[in-house]
Amino acid sequence: MSVSTVRPDVYAQVQHFYARQMQALDAGRFADYANTFTEDGTFQHSPGAQPAVGRAGIVAELERFHERFADDPVQRRHWFNHVALEPLPDGSLSSTVYALIVTVRPGGTPKIGPSCVVHDVLEITEEGVLTRSRLVTHDQEAA
Template sequence: MPSAPQNGSFTDLYVEIQQFYACQVQHLDALRAEEFAATFASDGVFHHSVDAPPAKGPGEIAAAIRAHQEHRYGSDPAQRRHWFNMLQVMPQDDGSIVTEYYALVLVTRPGDPVAVTAPACFVRDVLVRESGRLLNRERTVVADHTR
């Protein structure tokens, strides 16, 4: 198990990161691309697809989120829910925090009570603090079907 951060307990850090992700994915699932992108550092990088170059900075990240939504769903009224689980938190000597977790994207369509998983992914983040606030410096998403 990783050691506790210098200020506060490991449990406190773990809970803070869970809260960060809960807020972040609610922006994503509500299609609030700018709010989602604002959870990244100004130099943040989002490796979101093997088919696309990484998005760099909040402006490109927001544009990538909107483009992905349009490409994959268009006007489909599907509701997406990102589910992060099996979270590992690894504080680094430089003050950054590496996290690794599984992400499932559940898709439900109006009138159909069955949610479909599309896709299952492995995610690695590097989190940093800026002005006391957690932000993503880098996210790499690898969909299981592309491995």
Template sequence: MPITATFTDIYTAVCQFYGRQVQLLDSNRFEEYAHTFTPDGEFQHTPGVPPARTHAGIIEELRRFNTRFADDPVQRRHMFSMLNLTPREDGAYDARFYALVLTTRPGVKEPVVGPSCLVHDVLVIEDGEVRNRSRRVEHDHMFTLA
């Protein structure tokens, strides 16, 4: 979808982008998911694990992370909500939203809920397409009281 200059059109394009991106992730289409990032993109999704950088690095990190499910067949669904999109002076956009992960196992009716997260993205528009420049995920259960 070509992106026009209005904020409403950009917000809509970002929502469409996230819908496509998360379905790639939940379908284990890691190569396609990685290419939703800029070539130098950064992806940090697990506390204590350094960010993955570049398409190849993101693919490698997702494969590494998902080895934990090799003997435990699951369907994971990432639910994104409460998107706040803010233009930056450099032409990119800060996007903050909530993410909740639902994990379902064969034969188990009720999904496991969690983690609950706050996601910080920097998005750019390149050649009419939304791309992630960076993603940092904060897990809610890791918060500390000040």
């Protein structure tokens, strides 16, 4: 198998980026999360849904999605692993990541699901990493 590689420092930078990005999402800091996307970035996280476009659109979509948890003391944690990066001709990176979402309620047992694959295009800028596009596919939809 022939695979292009990225420098170890770029790989580490992307892993750190994902850690900060997912911590913002899990803490409900939707504006901070949206600011990890390019100005015109796209975000599609649910099967069949239209992608949210732009930072304001991403915040609106996350607020809409999380309304279902308004009266539910749930904590969700997004666990990203097996990050595979491929350089693209325009200098950006194609990123494929396995993701598990862990859900726990007070006094409850953590539940894992859904299991997803995250398909990103990332831009490395002077300021750091930004997501140009994100498509999340759910394993239960593919089976």
